[in-house]
Amino acid sequence: MIKPIYKRVLLKLSGEALMKGNSYNINSSVIKNMISDIAEIVSLGVELAIVIGGGNIFRGISNKIQGIDRSTADYMGMLATIINSLALFDMLNKSGIISHVMSAISIEKFLESYIPLNAIKYLEEGKVVIFAGGTGNPFFTTDTAAALRGAEIKAEIILKATKVDGIYNTDPNKDLSAISYKSITFDEVISKRLKIMDSTAFSFCRDQKLPIKVFSIIKSGALKRVIEGKNEGTLVYV
């Protein structure tokens, strides 16, 4: 029996990774793959909270509409994260993984509001908790929401599952000669302005001494390998 090295984690799932190709949507086969990875770690007894981005819906819209105020656009982005969270919630429950969605923006009709103590209770009961609606504030991102929620529920680490397999010295999607890091300090990642996560999230995690692991959401089994402490992705540490 494999022993996980973490008891409680906050998994940040890329919104953009939910789409296939360049069509801004939710691809159910991509979600199914995510769910089988999630099922593996839940079965190991890991307490799992999730924040999912909204890029797959929001960037498609914002690319087309111009002249909207930043804060209005940001609320649209937060609503996009709620749509993704509901899709994930529905498919997790259908796969037999009991989950709850808690939203930073109140939509009483069908969403529970974010209450930290209730979230912790669910986690202790072995249920997956999805934090929707980002931080609830414009001018932020779901990376920052993941950092905030992770600290509040006392997660041991933020696991950023994204479209690249770690942090590089430059964007690997733009520069084929980019070199990857196995580990890097928060000070370095911030001073080098590496754009894999926003600097607010990095600074907050540094101050809270909350490590981050960046790894590929596409690579099958990568999440389990991270949970087992195997060589996977990039660790950001204090």
Ligand SMILES: Nc1ncnc2c1ncn2[C@@H]1O[C@H](COP(=O)(O)OP(=O)(O)OP(=O)(O)O)[C@@H](O)[C@H]1O
């Ligand atoms: N130094 C770097 N190392 C690795 N990736 C980088 C770096 N700089 C920029 N990137 C880019 O950052 C992207 C990941 O950030 P992005 O905000 O798009 O993803 P996400 O948070 O996973 O998505 P979403 O916002 O939809 O949730 C990668 O796909 C990569 O192209």
Ligand SMILES: O=c1ccn([C@@H]2O[C@H](COP(=O)(O)O)[C@@H](O)[C@H]2O)c(=O)[nH]1
């Ligand atoms: O706390 C938050 C979280 C998100 N937003 C807006 O939503 C989009 C989508 O989130 P991603 O993290 O980029 O996937 C983001 O670009 C913001 O516009 C927000 O305002 N506050």
